[in-house]
Amino acid sequence: MADEIRAEMVANVWKVVASAGDTVSEGDTLVILESMKMEIPVVAESDGVVQQLAVNEGDVVQDGDLIAVIG
Secondary structure, rough: OOOEEEEEOOOOEEOOOOOOOEOOOOOOEEEEEOOOOOEEEEEEOOOOOEEOOOOOOOOOEEOOOEEEOOO
């Protein structure tokens, strides 16, 4: 079953760390968001393979937007 990682706030995508096809472990950083000059890491919530990365550096995400899918 795929695990969808979604934004929890409005933020800018500052850095994309993972790529589609990467194997990740729970707690690994996928993306770093920036909001109000603070860096917020978005981490994998389970072990698996990044099936989809739905954001690019420079994108703006809204609360609830899809960031990644881990399967």
